[in-house]
Amino acid sequence: MEPIESIQNAKIKAWKKLQLKRERDKSGLFFIEGMHLIEEALKSDLTIKDLILEEGREIPNEWNVKELTIVYVTERVMKELSETETPQGMAAICEKPENINLPLEAGRYLFVDGVQDPGNLGSMIRTADAAGMAGVVLGDGTADPYNGKVIRSTQGSLFHLPIQKMNLDEAIELCKENNVPVFGTSLQGSSYTAIEPQDHFALIVGNEGNGVSEALLKMTDQNLYIPIFGEAESLNVGIATGILLYHLRGC
Numbered sequence: 001m002e003p004i005e006s007i008q009n010a011k012i013k014a015w016k017k018l019q020l021k022r023e024r025d026k027s028g029l030f031f032i033e034g035m036h037l038i039e040e041a042l043k044s045d046l047t048i049k050d051l052i053l054e055e056g057r058e059i060p061n062e063w064n065v066k067e068l069t070i071v072y073v074t075e076r077v078m079k080e081l082s083e084t085e086t087p088q089g090m091a092a093i094c095e096k097p098e099n100i101n102l103p104l105e106a107g108r109y110l111f112v113d114g115v116q117d118p119g120n121l122g123s124m125i126r127t128a129d130a131a132g133m134a135g136v137v138l139g140d141g142t143a144d145p146y147n148g149k150v151i152r153s154t155q156g157s158l159f160h161l162p163i164q165k166m167n168l169d170e171a172i173e174l175c176k177e178n179n180v181p182v183f184g185t186s187l188q189g190s191s192y193t194a195i196e197p198q199d200h201f202a203l204i205v206g207n208e209g210n211g212v213s214e215a216l217l218k219m220t221d222q223n224l225y226i227p228i229f230g231e232a233e234s235l236n237v238g239i240a241t242g243i244l245l246y247h248l249r250g251c
Contacts, residue, residue: 001070001072002072003054003055003072003073003074003077004071004072004073004074004077005073005074005076005077006077007076007077007080009077011071012073012077012080012081014027015031015052015081015093016080016081018030018031018093019031019083019148021144021146021147024096024144024146028095028096029049029093029094029095029096030093030094030096030146030151031081031083031091031092031093031094031148032091032092032094032148032151033081033082033083033084033087033088033090033091033092033148034084034088034090034091034152035060035088035090036155036156037092037151037152037155037156038051038090038091038092039060039063039156040155040156040159040160041092041094041156041159042063042064042065043159043160044159044160045097046094046095046097046159047094047095048068048092048093048094048095049069049092049093049094049095050068050069050070050071050092050093051065051068051069051070051071051090051091051092052070052071052072052073052078052081052090052091052092052093053070053071053072053073053089053090054072054073054074054075054078054087054089054090055072055073055074055075056089057089057090075089078091083148083149084152096146099164100135100162100163100164101164102134102135102137102162102164102166103178104137104171104174104175104178104180104202105178105180106178106180106199106200107133107134107135107180107200108131108132108133108134108198108200108201108202108245108248108249109133109134109135109136109137109175109180109201109202109203110124110128110133110135110136110137110202110203110205110241110245111136111137111139111168111171111172111182111202111203111204111205112124112136112137112138112139112142112204112205112206113139113140113141113142113168113204113205113206113207113212113213113216114139114140114141114142114206114207114210114213115142115143115205115206115207115208115237116141116142116143116207116208117143117208118143118147118148118149118150118153119149119150119153119238120208120236120237120238121138121142121143121145121150121153122149122150122151122152122153122154122158123153123154123238124136124205124237124238124241125145125150125153125154125157125158125161125163126153126154126155126157127238127241127242127245128157128161128241128245129154129157129160129161130157131242131245131246131249132249133161133245134162135161135162135163135164136161136162136163136164137164137165137166137168137171137202138163138164138165138166139165139166139167139168139171140167140168141207142165145158145163146158168204168216169215169216169219171202172202172204172216172219172220173219175202179200180200180201180202181198181200181201181202181221181222182201182202182203182204182219182220182221183195183201183202183203183204183220183221183222183223183224183244183248184204184212184216184217184220184222184223184224185203185204185205185206185211185212185223185224185225185240185244186211186212186217186223186224186225187225188217188223188225189222189223189224189225190222190223190224190225191224191225191226191227192224192225192226192243192244192247192248193247195222195224195247195248197247197248197249197250198248198249198250201248201249203241203244203245203248204216204220205237205240205241205244206237207237208237224244226240226243226244
């Protein structure tokens with residue numbers, strides 16, 4: 001098969017547009033790149049529409065790609081599609097999962113209130129996966145989980161963990177109906193070490209600058225903070241999320 005050579009090719013232009021959220025929302029597709037992410041996508045229930053290979057690249061023998069459409073492109077075209085400085089010569093177009101409806105019953109959940117930095121959100125999703133959370137709920141103002149930087153920061157965890165966009169007021173109410181305690185994060189709360197590990201819980205973490213909204217903090221069962229012992233003004237929200245999730249679930 002001859003590789004696509006022109007960056008003006010209609011297929012290439014359509015894939016390039018997936019760097020924009022509005023195009024991802026409109027098409028229901030998103031772009032991933034690199035061997036590791038594609039391998040993780042193949043292990044999941046994700047639907048891969050097209051596998052894109054730079055000419056000369058070979059597919060690992062252990063990959064099952066019999067049902068996939070494989071498109072070859074030149075190095076120049078791959079560079080045009082890539083969002084990284086050093087493309088790995090391999091990418092894919094994937095379908096977004098159908099709308100996920102987390103029950104918010106028995107289980108452990110992470111709620112994200114307005115975290116806007118893609119790298120932070122990606123690392124939080126990866127941490128939630130590592131800590132065995134049942135799912136992540138993204139509230140208003142939170143970065144798009146299908147942003148390229150978010151996807152790369154998750155290292156594939158995005159494909160293995162249920163992610164739902166939802167109004168957090170409603171999510172908290174559902175937790176209360178199902179007797180799932182909800183913990184917020186606030187300097188006006190209690191030290192997190194005062195709380196015993198929980199069989200079921202939802203943890204709310206907030207925006208990098210403003211934290212969790214006051215309205216949500218008033219709805220929680222208890223609000224927690226992590227003490228600062230040095231001169232740092234605060235902890236990165238991703239780091240704080242990891243500390244709290246692992247403490248609340250118990251190790």
